[in-house]
Amino acid sequence: MSILVDRQTRLLVQGITGREGSFHTAQMIEYGTNVVAGVTPGGAGKTVHGVPVFNTVEEAVRETGANTSIIYVPARFAPDAIYEAVDAGIALIVCITENIPTLDMVKVYHYVKQSGSRLIGPNCPGLITPGQAKVGIMPGYIHTPGPVGLVSRSGTLTYEVVHALTQAGLGQSTAVGIGGDPIIGTSFVDVLGMFEADPATRAIVMIGEIGGTDEERAAEYIKAHVSKPVVGFIAGRTAPPGKRMGHAGAIISGGQGTAAEKIAALNAAGVPVAESAQQVAELVREALG
Amino acid sequence: MNIHEYQAAEILKGYGIPINQGIVATTPDEVAAAAGQLGGTVVIKAQVHTGGRGKAGGVKLAHSPEEAREVGSRILGMDIRGHTVHKVLVAPGVNIAREYYLGVVIDRAARGITIMASSAGGVDIEEVARETPEKIHREAAHPFLGFHDYQARRLAFRLGIEPDLVGGFARIARQLFEAFVQSDASLAEINPLVLTADRTWLALDSKITIDDSALVRHPDLEQLRDLQEENATELEARAAGLSFVKLDGTIGCVVNGAGLSMATMDAIKRYGGEPANFLDVGGGASAEQVEKALRLVLADPNVRAVLINIFGGITRCDEVARGLLSAMDAVKPTVPFVIRLVGTNQDEGRRILADAGITVVDTMPEAAERVVAAAGAAA
Missing domain, CATH: 3.40.50.261 (Succinyl-CoA synthetase domains)
Structure with missing residues (x-):
């Protein structure tokens, strides 16, 4: 047992084709995390370290059964990425991004709370259940x-x-x-x-x-x-x-x-x-x- | 980011809030000219990024241009809590009937925006909150819908404002909220908001703090930054992408990560030393960032020893060690330094440093103890 992430975690990486997203995807796979999908708008059809890329979170969830998302997109796109993950029904959303304006986070916090999803971060290193899943940096x-x-x-x-x-x-x-x-x-x-x-x-x-x-x-x-x-x-x-x-x-x-x-x-x-x-x-x- | 009172007043004016329009002056002659232009009694206020201006003698009345010149010459150049006064605001004297406080803040506990009002205006609101918290009334803005009219009116009624004045007060409260949101502020306050003897509302003094993370989308507000108010080294650090805060001690700190950097300062203090700075080179601790960081820290003449504390995670200790060597080689520090390097490939990292004649210590307490001793010996 553990909390939040484990072997059942099916991870989606938002911003997977970016420098940070791509680098940490490799690191997480190496640790043994089950990374099932990536999302970059316009990136559908590509693969990153063997992980299929989709245009939208909705599509990625439908095709791969992703239940957890990690976000590596820049601050100005991060709130939108969180909303997209919430609307696609992702249960656990981990946002690594730093420097999201506080007033954006006021809205994000309450939107996530009403949805039943859980958000970890932003401006965080993520979380890890040793030997099972690393969802972070x-x-x-x-x-x-x-x-x-x-x-x-x-x-x-x-x-x-x-x-x-x-x-x-x-x-x-x-x-x-x-x-x-x-x-x-x-x-x-x-x-x-x-x-x-x-x-x-x-x-x-x-x-x-x-x-x-x-x-x-x-x-x-x-x-x-x-x-x-x-x-x-x-x-x-x-x-x-x-x-x-x-x-x-x-x-x-x-x-x-x-x-x-x-x-x-x-x-x-x-x-x-x-x-x-x-x-x-x-x-x-x-x-x- | 902090801005000056006169800049905050201009922002509020843009949202329709009645302000006590003044004139900014930077010399005694300009102060006298402004007083002459405004006529009658004027108030001359130091423009510095700190509170307590009144107590420090930075806010004075003058009844003639000659007196204004004299007062201006005393305030300009004055030091208020470590801030030199370069500008003053000359504003018309106002016949005040009552003073209120009105503020909009981020309420971290509620994860939202709170609007606060008090009939104890014109004094330090933190003091009111401590001593007579019942005098502060609050309304929480809805995260999606904002601050409703009825909430603004309710604040006015709670303050005991007469029905014919409630509309005016509520309008200003809503305008202040709007200014806060549109400016991505973390604080916007009018203190005092006054009711004049002829029963009109006037924002006599205002303060706005802008969220640093939001400045990228407000290039107009970024223009309001007063470089004279900011520590030169902190400005240089920001340009280099480093997080740096100047402190008063003698031990320079170069650390990766904000939490670890604070913990390092705490350890130095525990062993009887005083940190000269907070410095976060970023979690990755790249050679380039470490070099920039070392240069910044060594530029402080108070620094007698430097503690480099790096946790090598994703960036492995051997990479960090090579980066450190090239940074040391480029900067050639003239004060003693202590290096602590822990994490991925730490043995390899330490071997690289040992080959260069540099000893690496193991724990933070040990590093702190050594650097404090080194700073003492160098004194």
Whole structure:
């Protein structure tokens, strides 16, 4: 078991003929992901790394039974790509694209929510269930199957923690990068709920950062609904207020969204917050006993 | 992107909002001329991208062109929270009866747009939110349908505005919402929105922040960028496609990924050092980006040591190592540096660096400890 992606995943790549789309399609196939289709408007009839390309998502779904989509199209086309995937009935949509305007995401978020599809991202590395399916841009080899579920707003910082867990002999059930934007399709709370319900997950690592209050809401949720041990990590203790730290969502504004508030909220919910990736691994090991 | 008050006012005027039309001046003579043109009492306001102008003495009244010249000469060149005043806005004095706050913001928790209004206008709204939150009234815009008339009226009624004035207030609220949406703003506020002694509405001060990710579709708004307000290195970094924030410490950071970059700064701090910058070279950490990043970081005279922290994922550590060597060779850093390189093919990457006489450390705590020591020794 795992969450969201596994051997049943039949993946569609939107933007498969682009540089990023094509490169990562090869990487995902190499990892063992079942990539069944690609979409590029006007690209029908081509194949990319052996994967058939279609003009529309609707056609790709009809012909291949794709149930998950990953989006590598540029920001100005990405909201449309998400709408197309939703309208074609894709259950899980993973959007890697960075720099989608926030007001576009307001509409996208609520449209996806009404549809019953799930969106991961945007501005995220995707997600991986080790040994089963990689739907993203993360280096697959650092992961190993095991009992730890990861959820994170970051990319390389997640790899860092996964690497430390793997080196400590702690494998992962699924690692989900939810994205660094102010408005994202899937929140910490959503993923925590899935890990809580997943029998293969025995401990959870949550990697947050400055900006917004999603970590605080996750802390409340953990207190009320999560019985499995959770270990936290929060980046940006030294970040100055009012400055965007790379990710569009990583900004302390109006005194809100500081690392100190998030750490305090997590501690109050009984979640220990590590100071390094190695310490995350130590705390997970202790929690698993 | 931040813009100046006078630029925000021009945008709002374009949406039909009555503004207190002023004149921008950059010299004391221009201030005096503007005061003469407007006549009577004028207010002279520093135009800088920071709040707290009033408390810092950047907003003053003047009753004659001569006084305006004198006030202007004091405000121009003044430092307000690290921002030098290059421009002032000279605006007519207004006979104020009441002051309100009206703002439109992105509400991250609700994944939507919220319109806020308060009868506690003219003061810092964050302070109002902290101390008397009951004085702030909110309406959530519908994600597809927007902000309805009835919602704008409801705000006015909640503020206790008299029936004959509700229409005018509601119109301004709707116009502000429209300006926010059309400009792809993340914040648009009028503070204060005043009711004058003769019962008309006037936007006395306004602020707009534009979503950086949306600027590509607003070339007109991009023109409003004030390069004097931005850190030169940050501008250079943006042009190079790097994400960079200048900080006050002595340890330069070159890291791939925003989260890892923040975590690196935190580790430096934990070992008693102070980061000189936030810098994300991008997840891929290409040789070209690393070279640009090193140059930027070393251009800061405060930097006494540099920490390069790269997680080699899809871009393998051996490629990163070769890139680092060519970047080092091109830049020839004159301060000590510590390299941490982890990930795909890390042994090969470290061997390449070791052959060049460069030691690579294993963990982030170890890297942070070493670079803090190196910066201390270099001091």
